[in-house]
Amino acid sequence: MLVDEEISQLGPVIEGDKEPGVNSEADDGNKSDKEVDKIVPGTFEVAESEDDEEAETSWMDFVGVAIGQIDSELAVNNPANDSPFFCREEEKIRKVTPENSEWFPFLNKEYLIGSLLVGYLHKLISRDLYHQIRVIFTLNQIKLPRWEALRLMRAQIRTLVNQTIVKQETFFGQPVFGLKASDVIKHDLMNPLVAPHIDFFPEDAHGKNIYKLSQSTKWLKHLASDLRVQMVESRKKHFYIYEPVQLRSSKFTIPIFFFSQQNHLFAKCTTPTFRSNK
Structure with a gap:
């Protein structure tokens, strides 16, 4: 077979340029005996704005932030809760769709707030601290989901996003976590805002x-x-x-x-x- 090093132009192969939901969950959180007087630093990181109008919070903007936090978190197997109320709440979580929840992939606004409170990776707050904050929100007529229901929702979102968490150890034996590069590229290729620029x-x-x-x-x-x-x-x-x-x-x-x-x-x-x- 002879190889022609010249470019054979066969003609262009491709032509042209190419209200928030109401959470009916009862407040059965357990208060911690240990007094905590402050929230873990870095739980919220919102840039300040000199313009008061721009500083008004749009909750829908936090949906992507919350999903990104959940996506970077390892799955945790929590003890099953067999109470009838939790089973009903679990059924609602399993059936959440973009059609029945304007806060999809969250069940409602309270689940989004709860997920932002919990944080991610080394910024996770403890179960006891979360329940204390939950009680404080209840005083203002905001009923956040219980820890177990919130963790179930976060696990479901991790499955939906389908990202692989890679665990490595540093030279000093400290565990570190990251996302699999092939998964990141795959999601970028499916992103209609990114793909046209690749x-x-x-x-x-x-x-x-x-x-x-x-x-x-x-x-x-x-x-x-x-x-x-x-x-x-x-x-x-x-x-x-x-x-x-x-x-x-x-x-x-x-x-x-x-x-x-x-x-x-x-x-x-x-x-x-x-x-x-x-």
């Missing part, structure tokens, strides 16, 4: 106006075959690297590399030479 193909800029990694020589010439883009779609057809393609002229060619140039996709190809076995 380059999936190397770009041949002919050495001019180089400003991003996808234009580098490494991407254009030195990527291993298993790291290259494996498939492109054009006119409802799929084209793969190292898969022979018959042109309109009845000739065969084999694409070995896909790249972009001026917002169009091209293929670098080799021309096979057929020899008889005789």
Whole structure:
């Protein structure tokens, strides 16, 4: 097989530019015998604003903050609570959907407040401290969920987000936790606000106006075959690297590399030479 190092432009492979809910839970929290006179520092980190209007809190803005905290937390198996009331609350948590809760993935506003209070990782507050704060909120007619119900809700959200927590130890034996890189990339690819700004193909800029990694020589010439883009779609057809393609002229060619140039996709190809076995 002879390899043609020239770029065979088969034509563009892809053309064009591409009220808050009311929590009916009874206040059966257990008060701690140990007096706590302050909240754990760093539980809330809200930037101050000089403009009073901008400083007004929008609770819906905290939904993403709370989910991010839960996503970074390890699963904890709490003892099961078999009380009839908890079973009813558990059933509500299991059935929460965007259609029946404007605070989805939280059951209601009180669950969001409770989750922000609990915190995450090394900023988690204790069960006793949470119940003390819960009693204080009750004095202001705000009934926060119990610790057990809140932990169940957080576990369900972790399952929904589907992130893998990776545990490592430092040189001094201290455990540290982080998110799996492949999961982070997967979620970014599914994010409609992020995906349009990601380059999936190397770009041949002919050495001019180089400003991003996808234009580098490494991407254009030195990527291993298993790291290259494996498939492109054009006119409802799929084209793969190292898969022979018959042109309109009845000739065969084999694409070995896909790249972009001026917002169009091209293929670098080799021309096979057929020899008889005789």
